[in-house]
Amino acid sequence: MQRPTAIIRNLLIMELLQDYISREIVNLKEQIRTEGLSIVDRKDNLHDIWVQYKDEHITDEAIYMRKMLDAEVKNRAKRTGLVP
DSSP states (O other): OOOHHHHHHHHHHHHHHHHHHHHHHHHHHHHHHHTTEEEEEEEEOSSEEEEEEEETTEEEEEEEEHHHHHHHHHHHHHHTTSOO
């Protein structure tokens, strides 16, 4: 069993992390806009995420494998000490 103060500390860290991530999302959306990009459509599938986007006047699409994205999230979380 964890100490009550450790549980509360973890909650506070996660709340601060959530605030940080929210600000980063806003910054990335602004970067997308200033680069002349826009996301036209997005489909979250079981094994991948399909994104159709517009780069200036050219429409293109990209497929991101979910397992690769999950692995990158876990790697970043480990590097920042969020998970053991």
